[in-house]
Amino acid sequence: MRKPLVKATQEGMKSMSIIKHGLAAFAAGTLGVALALPAAAAPVKFDFWFGLSGDLARVVDTLCKNFNASQSDYEVVCTSQGNYDATLQNTIAAFRAGKQPTVVQVYDVGTATMMLSGAYYPADKLMEENGYKIDYSDYFPGIARYYATSKGEMLSFPFNSSTALMYWNKDAFAKIGKTEAPKTWEEVGADLQAMKDAGYECPMAINISANESWQLMEQFSAIHNQPIATKSNGYDGLDARLAVNKTKFVQYVGDLKKWYDAGLIKIKSKDLGQDMVQAFASGTCQVILTSVGDHGTVGKTHKEGMNWDVAELPVYAGTERKNSLVGGASLWVLSGKPAEEYKGAAAFLNFIHDPKTALFWSTNTGYIPVAKSGFDYMKSNGFYDKAPYKGRETAIASLTASEPTEITRGIRLGNFTQIRAEFGTQMQAIFANKVSVQDGLDTLVKNGDAILDRFQQTYPNKTLP
Amino acid sequence: MTPRVIFPNKILPYLLVAPQLAITLVFFYWPAGQALYQSMLRQDPFGLKSRFVWFANFRKVLVDPAYLNSIKVTVVFSLATAIVAMGVALLLAVMAEKVVRGKGIYRTLMIWPYAVAPAIAGMLGLFLFNPSIGSLSYLLRRFGIAWDPLLNGTHAMILLVAAAAWKQISYNFLFFIAGLQAVPKTLIEAAAMDGASETKRFWTIVFPLLAPTTFFLLVVNTVYALFDTFGIVHAVTGGGPGKTTETLVYKVYNDGFVNLILGDSAAQSVILMIIVIALTAIQFRYVERRVHYG
Incomplete structure (x- = not known):
């Protein structure tokens, strides 16, 4: 009774491995063709994990497509992890296994955990090393101070902000x-x-x-x-x-x-x-x-x-x-990745900081622009007077109702x-x-x-x- | 030439059991060892720094009111699930035996739910008992019961037990049917001729003869309720409301993967491992003695 069963399984495995080999050969073939065609080198791929889902995830996907279309050196692979909790949990699990994404979206209250983790590459340092000039005073103070260190350094990049x-x-x-x-x-x-x-x-x-x-x-x-x-x-x-x-x-x-x-x-x-x-x-x-x-x-x-x-x-x-308080999330660049991916990450963050991206992002979601330049750009385009978006400036009014106090700058627990x-x-x-x-x-x-x-x-x- | 009954080769037998050994090593001893080691570490979530703290995690876990609550929840849940699942299954099996026509159809219908995945069983229960759209909660409200498993811990527990037991009933049913068929008809007939009522016949003849089956199912159901119900808890209540349905297994997951306190979580797994070993030992040592294997 036993023997034929074992044999059958072995045969099953054999045929499976044939399929696998066949697939591999096929893949190698297409890869060869793909490599042979363009003269330019393949873009450097890097991972971006985020916690938004549903309608918002589709907007992020479009954002990623736009970035990939805007240049040919890098390709960001964007993956939704379902929600903010899962994103942080999966990132930590991946980090322990040495398979962490290059860029990850971490929600507001995960900031303290990230800051002490020692698992990140400071965003401001990254941008400076790659020659991008970011005016950090351009961020709304309520937003910047939530994510900044006590010395005012930006270890992560504000991304989606709300209140x-x-x-x-x-x-x-x-x-x-x-x-x-x-x-x-x-x-x-x-x-x-x-x-x-x-x-x-x-x-x-x-x-x-x-x-x-x-x-x-x-x-x-x-x-x-x-x-x-x-x-x-x-x-x-x-x-x-x-x-x-x-x-x-x-x-x-x-x-x-x-x-x-x-x-x-x-x-x-x-x-x-x-x-x-x-x-x-x-x-x-x-x-x-x-x-x-x-x-x-x-x-x-x-x-x-x-x-x-x-x-x-x-x-x-x-x-x-x-x-x-500002709610939402910021983008962290994780440590332990090769230099080319960091270059890609810097280009990606720079793309996100662009006022035009801010307009795209805020139009398609309800999130507010994180920088004044983005807000002004949108206001000059008459965004806040248009019917479906009317009322969203209330969020800016609420966020800027006063100068942030010791207590209202955020939560760092x-x-x-x-x-x-x-x-x-x-x-x-x-x-x-x-x-x-x-x-x-x-x-x-x-x-x-x-x-x-x-x-x-x-x-x-x-x-x- | 007569066929030899022993292997001529000295290595072959080892090779033949090697896959089984390898699986046990990789999927049991290795993780178990890891859990033991991890339970004595205090580590940051990202695993960059860790300190050996001996039994500090155990001490912390064992005095934690949330953990003690979780033990209580688990005992209530496991007992209730096992009793409901076995009681209902036995009743259905005895009744199904009495059916004269279409026995096969009845049995098949009874066994079906076993093929349903735990999480799906949970979702089904959730839909039926959903306070605003569930059909059963509608009925409950008609009878004047303010059904609210999302805020009421007792209701949540009832919902969980119902979902967990429902799925297990068919499995138990199958074994009870088999057990019932093994009960000699002659004994029952003899008792009937002696004037024993149907209830009397059941409790004095059928039930004792079912003891091996019942014992086996007791072990299986307890283990099921303890360890295989994670999917149901996850889908139905997520341990809520207010931790009233957070079983030990769910707490291991919650502390380890949600709260990222891996040391505590590992310590809880080790405690769980000890509980299982003890439980099985007790069951086989003491309960089995009273079982009449006929």
């Missing part, structure tokens, strides 16, 4: 006699109640997973000039610890919970079949807080005839509004991904009535501090650059 905005349904607000978006949270509470009384099932939608740490905790804290962590949100040392259980954020979570209990806020997530953006675009929910990056999606998918607009995130009455996950865990516990608001946030701080503690122990005797 959180409030999307509001003008029709629903008109029903309750309002033509302006609410400016304070007190006003929001009253408006949501009024909408509920006017028969709206879902006045406002939120989600409470790890991702919403960004608009609910981080942006809220920045605008109200409240610390997320001690030591200037971590910029001044690895011994920074969370502070969100003693700030205005506690009141905010309390209000959100109260509104949720009163049926003014509904939870919408992809797992529930409809995420916030879809809920808003379909007219189901009247207010959401999300990235300006979704502006394009809402514009393309909203219900026929629906009137909507964006506004800056509300503040509590009596608060002096500060700038909101190690393993922040995990802290966001902890945020999701505790928010879920709070909203499921398992713990009180204060207890949940205390646990968030306790567990978050353990994460920061571990990060500090991982890098003994090291300081942030």
